[in-house]
Amino acid sequence: MTHPFAVDVDTLSGMRPLSTAVFALGSNLGDRLENLQGALTTLRSTPDVIVVDVSPVYETEPVGAPEGSPTFLNAVVVTETTLQPRTLLERAHAIEDAYGRNRVELNGPRTLDVDLLIVGRREVSDEHLQLPHPRAHERAFVLVPWHDVDPGASIPGKGPIADLLAQVDTSGVRRRDDLTLED
Ligand SMILES: Nc1ncnc2c1ncn2[C@@H]1O[C@H](COP(=O)(O)OP(=O)(O)OP(=O)(O)O)[C@@H](O)[C@H]1O
Numbered sequence: 001m002t003h004p005f006a007v008d009v010d011t012l013s014g015m016r017p018l019s020t021a022v023f024a025l026g027s028n029l030g031d032r033l034e035n036l037q038g039a040l041t042t043l044r045s046t047p048d049v050i051v052v053d054v055s056p057v058y059e060t061e062p063v064g065a066p067e068g069s070p071t072f073l074n075a076v077v078v079t080e081t082t083l084q085p086r087t088l089l090e091r092a093h094a095i096e097d098a099y100g101r102n103r104v105e106l107n108g109p110r111t112l113d114v115d116l117l118i119v120g121r122r123e124v125s126d127e128h129l130q131l132p133h134p135r136a137h138e139r140a141f142v143l144v145p146w147h148d149v150d151p152g153a154s155i156p157g158k159g160p161i162a163d164l165l166a167q168v169d170t171s172g173v174r175r176r177d178d179l180t181l182e183d
């Protein structure tokens with residue numbers, strides 16, 4: 001006999017809580033806008049991920065990259081999702097791979113970089129995933145576009161992004177109103 005309080009797996013998965021997951025997109029190789037657009041389109045079509053905000057596109061000076069590296073286009077995408085952090089990282093890697101990302105050269109030019117900045121207030125630290133992203137709080141190319149779409153956001157353990165933004169040098173970050181990511 002079925003227990004009167006039995007709950008099947010589908011019902012349980014339907015009850016998973018929504019978290020805000022924020023992604024940073026970056027490209028400094030190939031058709032940079034097309035690469036960011038491809039990442040956004042793929043995120044939009046990812047089951048259990050709802051895109052709620054997309055930042056303007058910024059042209060940014062490379063940080064920590066080899067001398068003479070091309071400038072990046074960067075943007076931030078805010079989502080609501082029931083997926084777990086590790087699953088989100090897998091989705092991010094799959095999107096990078098689909099856009100020809102070569103992950104051999106550290107900080108080298110890349111067609112597409114998809115970083116997971118936060119997943120709600122989750123903190124994760126293992127060899128594959130760190131949450132919040134360990135460098136998000138110090139990166140103007142992340143904080144400026146993120147602040148545009150969610151000025152009240154915070155990075156767990158680091159504080160409100162508005163405060164973090166006030167502490168970074170934003171001179172290498174220039175909004176490109178002529179370039180927009182489409183729905
Ligand atoms: N929050 C995170 N988002 C994305 N990747 C992460 C995160 N935490 C850990 N990683 C790991 O970092 C590894 C290297 O990532 P990646 O190649 O994108 O680094 P990078 O873009 O060169 O530098 P950075 O991590 O500073 O942006 C990935 O394989 C991934 O497993």
Ligand SMILES: Nc1nc2c(c(=O)[nH]1)N=C(CO)CN2
Nearest residue numbers: 026060061062063072113141
């Ligand atoms: N301006 C800029 N600099 C970077 C970027 C990036 O997306 N934009 N990504 C890096 C590694 O992920 C290293 N340096």
